Amino acid sequence: MQPIIRVENLVKVYRTGKVEVRALQGVTFEVHPGEFIAIMGPSGSGKTTLMNILGCLDTPTGGQYVLDGVEVSSLRENQLAEIRNRKIGFVFQNFHLLPRLTAFQNVELPLLYASVPKSIRVRRVRDLLERVGLGERMHHRPNELSGGQMQRVAIARALVNDPAIILADEPTGNLDTLSGEEIMGIFQELNEEGRTIILVTHERDIAQHARRVIHFRDGRILKNEDVTDRIDARQLLEELKRQRNLLEEAG
Amino acid sequence: MNFSESFQTALFNLLANKLRSFLTMLGVIIGVASVVAMVSLGQGMRAQIVDQISSLGSNILTVIPGKVRQGAGPMGMFMARGGGNVLKYEYFQELRATPFPGIRAVTTEATTSLPVTFARESVFVNVVGTTPELLEIRNFMLLGGRSFSGYDYSYSRKVAILGHTVAQDLFGDPFLAVGASIRVGRRIFTVVGVLEPKTMGGQDLGNQVFIPLTTFRQYLTGGRYLRNIIVQVDEKEHIPLVSQWLSDFFRRKIGDPEQFSILNQQDLLETVESVTGTVTLFLAVIAGISLLVGGIGIMNIMLVSVAERTREIGLRKAIGARPRDILLQFLLESSLLSLVGGVVGLVLGILAGRTMASFSQFPFVLSPQVMALALSVSLAVGLFFGIYPARRASRLDPITALRYE
Numbered sequence: 084m085q086p087i088i089r090v091e092n093l094v095k096v097y098r099t100g101k102v103e104v105r106a107l108q109g110v111t112f113e114v115h116p117g118e119f120i121a122i123m124g125p126s127g128s129g130k131t132t133l134m135n136i137l138g139c140l141d142t143p144t145g146g147q148y149v150l151d152g153v154e155v156s157s158l159r160e161n162q163l164a165e166i167r168n169r170k171i172g173f174v175f176q177n178f179h180l181l182p183r184l185t186a187f188q189n190v191e192l193p194l195l196y197a198s199v200p201k202s203i204r205v206r207r208v209r210d211l212l213e214r215v216g217l218g219e220r221m222h223h224r225p226n227e228l229s230g231g232q233m234q235r236v237a238i239a240r241a242l243v244n245d246p247a248i249i250l251a252d253e254p255t256g257n258l259d260t261l262s263g264e265e266i267m268g269i270f271q272e273l274n275e276e277g278r279t280i281i282l283v284t285h286e287r288d289i290a291q292h293a294r295r296v297i298h299f300r301d302g303r304i305l306k307n308e309d310v311t312d313r314i315d316a317r318q319l320l321e322e323l324k325r326q327r328n329l330l331e332e333a334g
Numbered sequence: 335m336n337f338s339e340s341f342q343t344a345l346f347n348l349l350a351n352k353l354r355s356f357l358t359m360l361g362v363i364i365g366v367a368s369v370v371a372m373v374s375l376g377q378g379m380r381a382q383i384v385d386q387i388s389s390l391g392s393n394i395l396t397v398i399p400g401k402v403r404q405g406a407g408p409m410g411m412f413m414a415r416g417g418g419n420v421l422k423y424e425y426f427q428e429l430r431a432t433p434f435p436g437i438r439a440v441t442t443e444a445t446t447s448l449p450v451t452f453a454r455e456s457v458f459v460n461v462v463g464t465t466p467e468l469l470e471i472r473n474f475m476l477l478g479g480r481s482f483s484g485y486d487y488s489y490s491r492k493v494a495i496l497g498h499t500v501a502q503d504l505f506g507d508p509f510l511a512v513g514a515s516i517r518v519g520r521r522i523f524t525v526v527g528v529l530e531p532k533t534m535g536g537q538d539l540g541n542q543v544f545i546p547l548t549t550f551r552q553y554l555t556g557g558r559y560l561r562n563i564i565v566q567v568d569e570k571e572h573i574p575l576v577s578q579w580l581s582d583f584f585r586r587k588i589g590d591p592e593q594f595s596i597l598n599q600q601d602l603l604e605t606v607e608s609v610t611g612t613v614t615l616f617l618a619v620i621a622g623i624s625l626l627v628g629g630i631g632i633m634n635i636m637l638v639s640v641a642e643r644t645r646e647i648g649l650r651k652a653i654g655a656r657p658r659d660i661l662l663q664f665l666l667e668s669s670l671l672s673l674v675g676g677v678v679g680l681v682l683g684i685l686a687g688r689t690m691a692s693f694s695q696f697p698f699v700l701s702p703q704v705m706a707l708a709l710s711v712s713l714a715v716g717l718f719f720g721i722y723p724a725r726r727a728s729r730l731d732p733i734t735a736l737r738y739e
Contacts, residue, residue: 140651160656161658162658168654169654173652179649179736183346196335196650196653198335242652244654
């Protein structure tokens, strides 16, 4: 099967004044359709730089990046914008919802830039918000939603243009354990439906929700291995809820 | 994103900050309002003065005693006169008898102040001795009755044409005046006509009584000296020629060129046009400066807005906004601000202009060009001062913008 992402000998060098920072020093890997990959590494390991390049927010200094059959490293700004719009769904650590727009309007935004007609927009946004369990809160603003709900809106927004991959950058970083686990549950469900997901995290137990983990250090891949002791978010959630109920009964 | 969606987004953003949007617009509102009010006032002033000069008749050269001082202002040229009794009746007679190509008619005004009486009503008015041609040359319209005939003039008949105000004062209803007998000084005159109301520069021209010059000389005063001699030229092109000839004629008669002046209506019109044009331009420049200040206000607030919304811009770019989508969105915001400001300013300017005009003697002239100019200039201000902030927004690096705190 043709890989959805093929990265070959990717190099990224930042120059700040006279200092040269080699953020990526020859990174090579492939992502196939339906995979769920976690990229792990300490801060400064280059995982954010990789994420930015994979998300077409940044261009590599050297090497090749083929996304869904398109050589991306040579594209111009407008073309990159279109790729971001059509092929990539972003989920950020701090949600990045526009505060003055409702959940519905936030999810609708990528469709506006894709010039999708209104009738189709309404149907697709409604379906997706119901899919992430926010059918009742469609017309609420972000400040009327909990952290977990905001992240679910963000996931609906990431899915709305039916992208080739979903890029999630520390999606549980600003959430409590329970909400975080719920979000990971949604990712696992999406993956079971066939979505390709790349997750960046520095937490081992979050990475364990994926099927494969790529370990990063100093701009290089340290290890690329399948997850053996995979966490099933649904089971863990039930466990967590049971524990909490016990605590409440005791207290 | 298509235009109507960008427009809705821009409107949404402006309405989200109503007070700020309004205060930003205020600069443009004041600017446009002052441009519209000032230019309209200037044009009203000009229209009125030109109208008054034209209403004195067309293609006219007026010879008056004394020297007109230059730079006395548009109306000053009319008023300024020195000298004394230099225009003799004989000159008028000779001028009338001398055919010169280009001269269509020659008339004159000799004046004195006398009480005019009907029944118990008496008013003190300007009595003008003149020829039958005057009414036509000066564009006086008859409200009722008739003008002088050649017969009235030749036989020094005691007939009078009353100005509207005089007829009103004496008879109450001006129409009752025709055919009545009145006393002018100590003589009895028959009213043959009444004129329509007429003013010039706020001065009432209806407070006059016109009688034949021959009658004036025979019954009222000696009439040896005339207030002016009025020459109507057949065509505009002949004015310089006739003017030169008149100048030579009177220099020969009077001797001293400082003792008389020849007023050219065309010169007067041009002077007025240039003076009021300068005044209008001056007002417009001052108003334009306030528009510029308004534009700078827009630029300032747009820059603030771009800085505040850096993260929003980063997010929009991350989910697929192209640089031109961002550019369009911010440009729409700035032009919407200034265009709405322009419309509000236009309305306020018209109201202010009308109010000011109603307190002055000038009419309010609102030309479509001024309205179109005000609106297009305000749109241009929005685009011009919006382009820099909008470009700045569209060029933001999404990664940096997303991380911006």
